[in-house]
Amino acid sequence: MSLFITFEGGEGSGKSSQTRALYRQLTRLDIPAILIHEPGSTVLGEKLTRLLKWAQSTNIAPTTELMLFDASRAQLVQEVIRPALKAHKIVICDRYADSTVAYQGYGRKIDIDTILKINDLATGGLKPDLTVLLDIPVEAGFARKTGQEPDRFEKESKAFHQRVRKGYFQLAADEPQRWLVVNASLSKEKIQQIIWEKVSSLLTERAER
Numbered sequence: 001m002s003l004f005i006t007f008e009g010g011e012g013s014g015k016s017s018q019t020r021a022l023y024r025q026l027t028r029l030d031i032p033a034i035l036i037h038e039p040g041s042t043v044l045g046e047k048l049t050r051l052l053k054w055a056q057s058t059n060i061a062p063t064t065e066l067m068l069f070d071a072s073r074a075q076l077v078q079e080v081i082r083p084a085l086k087a088h089k090i091v092i093c094d095r096y097a098d099s100t101v102a103y104q105g106y107g108r109k110i111d112i113d114t115i116l117k118i119n120d121l122a123t124g125g126l127k128p129d130l131t132v133l134l135d136i137p138v139e140a141g142f143a144r145k146t147g148q149e150p151d152r153f154e155k156e157s158k159a160f161h162q163r164v165r166k167g168y169f170q171l172a173a174d175e176p177q178r179w180l181v182v183n184a185s186l187s188k189e190k191i192q193q194i195i196w197e198k199v200s201s202l203l204t205e206r207a208e209r
């Protein structure tokens with residue numbers, strides 16, 4: 001049984017700890033799963049990530065940025081995600097195409113319809129079965145990030161990150177059946193429990209088909 005689950009959210013929303021917790025839970029139950037992260041999780045993707053997150057002296061125009069994220073994604077879908085789904089694994093992906101709509105669309109203000117077309121080309125139309133949005137107010141998210149060197153996106157203005165958050169709300173409202181919106185200010189354990197309830201009910205549904 002395959003299932004494609006993505007996690008989305010702003011800076012400091014706790015995605016990495018929640019994706020790891022879900023992965024551990026599935027593994028404990030002997031359910032085959034993989035955990036990957038965007039951008040990255042392929043050799044090419046890791047090279048692009050270094051540029052996208054950490055380039056300091058290299059100027060990256062918004063359209064170039066959009067295409068680099070989708071280049072990384074195209075490689076990841078072909079090399080990792082589709083083969084894993086074909087092998088009946090659960091794929092947990094920390095960020096996916098919705099990040100591009102939120103950050104490059106709402107954040108950088110690139111036309112959303114253009115982004116959707118490029119995302120579609122990169123993914124070959126592959127959509128997640130479930131997308132978990134870990135929602136946190138911008139200031140609260142950044143307050144969790146103290147002491148770490150900020151990357152290119154963390155250096156963006158508060159207004160940029162507020163547009164990203166608004167973008168996520170819009171995406172979740174447009175497709176409520178795909179999105180699970182979780183208040184990321186709750187305790188880690190409570191968030192884990194909410195996500196597990198949703199994932200286990202999807203697994204049961206699939207098993208009964």
Ligand code: TMP
Pocket residue numbers: 038039053069095096097099100101103104153154
């Ligand atoms: P992260 O490793 O903390 O998730 O950082 C990835 C950064 O890249 C994050 O600030 C969001 C940004 N990003 C985009 O702007 N567009 C995208 O399509 C993706 C996948 C990430």
